[in-house]
Amino acid sequence: xxxxxxxxxxxxxxxxxxxxxxxxxxxxxxxxxxxxxxxxxxxxxxxxxxxxxxxxxxxxxxxxxxxxxxxxxxxxxxxxxxxxxxxxxxxxxxxxxxxxxxxxxxxxxxxxxxx
Numbered sequence: 001x002x003x004x005x006x007x008x009x010x011x012x013x014x015x016x017x018x019x020x021x022x023x024x025x026x027x028x029x030x031x032x033x034x035x036x037x038x039x040x041x042x043x044x045x046x047x048x049x050x051x052x053x054x055x056x057x058x059x060x061x062x063x064x065x066x067x068x069x070x071x072x073x074x075x076x077x078x079x080x081x082x083x084x085x086x087x088x089x090x091x092x093x094x095x096x097x098x099x100x101x102x103x104x105x106x107x108x109x110x111x112x113x114x115x
Contacts, residue, residue: 013112014052015076020059020068020107021099028102029058029070035098036072043091050081068107075113082110 023029036056043051053075059065076082085092099106 013114015079015082015110016113017072017074017076017082017108017110019072019074020065021070021072022067022104022106023070023099023102024104025102032070032095032099032102033058035095039091039095043085043089045081045084045089050077051075051085052077068105 021029021032023032033056036054040051040054040056043049051074053073055071055073057071059069059071061069074082074085076085
């Protein structure tokens with residue numbers, strides 16, 4: 001495989017982002033989950049949807065959750081799109097306004113998908 005091909009493959013890697021929330025109050029959790037539904041319908045960049053995939057739900061109770069009770073996985077075409085999501089996306093800003101005051105903790109990790 002040529003260097004150009006390897007470079008092209010590497011730059012095309014999707015970004016997978018996992019976010020876990022600890023939200024103690026059930027009504028607050030429900031509001032955050034509803035806001036994710038809004039985000040899925042309204043998140044756009046340059047007038048077009050840009051989140052490739054999203055999966056969101058209340059975590060199934062398990063001691064390994066360590067209290068994190070809302071799980072989110074989002075897929076972006078590029079790091080640039082994920083940075084846009086973090087810093088500029090109006091739908092994500094609305095979500096942060098909803099979740100920020102009610103979360104006890106949040107954990108976010110992201111990676112390039114090698115598959």
